Amino acid sequence: MKSLQVKTVSLGGQNTPKEAGRKSNMDDQTTRCRWVSKVLPAVVPNRGKDERAKAGVSSLGAVFLIGLLASALSEAAQPPTVEWERTFGGASGDSGYCVRQTADGGYVVVGGTSSFSSTAPLGANVYLIKVEGDGHEQWQKLLGEGPEMGSITTGRSIAQTPDGGYIIAGVLFTPHDGMNVCLIKADTNGNQLWQQVYGLNPEDPSEEIGESVDLTTDGGFIVAGHGTPPTTASVQLYLLKTNSSGTLQWFRHFGGGGSDEGYCARQTTDGGYIVAGLTGSYGAGNDDLYLIKTDSSGTLQWEKTFGGTLQDRGRSVLQTPDGGYIVAGMTNSFHWPDIEVYLVKTDSSGTLQWEHTFNGGRDAYCIQPTADGGYIVAGMAYVIGRGEEVYLLKTDRDGMKQWETTLGGVNDDQAYCVRQTTDGGFLVVGQTQSFGAGSTDVYIVKLAPRAMATGFWTLYD
């Protein structure tokens, strides 16, 4: 712990000539962002509600009721329709990793861009995009400037802070110092206020990656990731707590002699933390899904592994209303050689309650609660003729599938984050090679709320 170095990278304010130059460059580039055609073919056909309603209206008596029932039940398996979708980026690689609906009803998306980087040609910056509720762009910004040419800064996770600004966790790579965890604070207009870089060992270009950040009740932040501390020979899962100004409060690492990686940490109702990732040190063989519970100071309370003899991994974790936990990830232990999406539900002590696999997808990167008590999961599927596709899975509270769908084009597309929106729809963020300005682009898809009708329909929706 003592050897943890906190490096504050000095960044020019938004009024410096360098920043001003970069901004005007961004303005030029902004015009390259285009609407994706709305006639993109949907992989899973969505029958229109009007069509079904018409069919129902044309029926009579008992046939009418049976028709309604049948339609309502089949609708339960229908995924929602795409309301709008957009890409952002330029000719090089651009990705979206996390989205939040903002207090003004819009959305803020964070990722990385090498198309517009100030440290190009090899560098990349955090890419912050703000859109209105209908998907129209409000602004886009480059943040997380690296200290040298070729620096790569990527935003992995974002949260809106009580002051209306944003906190972003990510990774800063520099050619001389390898990868380090990076935390960036921006104001409500996306202008960078400060950047902190947390390196475990500046003498050693080890890889330290911040994968997720979440707000804590004291106004600070909890970051999960992985890296190689000076005291161990292998990659460890780690957890890092800062106050609201990004000052490090504590740092802990977990794992054994193998590689252990953290992908998601959230504060729990008891003030502690739950962390999901993978462990190559413990469990049933190869990597296992790794679930860690700590108290409020990061001291281990329990750790559990899930999975079988092959590859298993947790990417996203939530505390459930019953005090337990649900983790989404991937597994190929259950139906080898199939690679599947893996959901694990535990009680508050980490004891397994159920686990389900879903062979419609190959990996899950995000799980979020939905207003009906169920869950929405985003990840990646593989579809013959369409390469990798965005994968969305909706389950009830017991992890039973309600619908799943894939989105994308003929090249590779992935979703890294999904959230239910206040209108009952969903916002999905990831990257696409199928659409946009070249290489990968940030891919944002809004799904409409499920068709909610009055009376009889709502009973079954």
Ligand SMILES: [Ca+2]
């Ligand atoms: Ca395993």
Ligand SMILES: [Ca+2]
């Ligand atoms: Ca595809």
Ligand SMILES: [Ca+2]
């Ligand atoms: Ca691009």
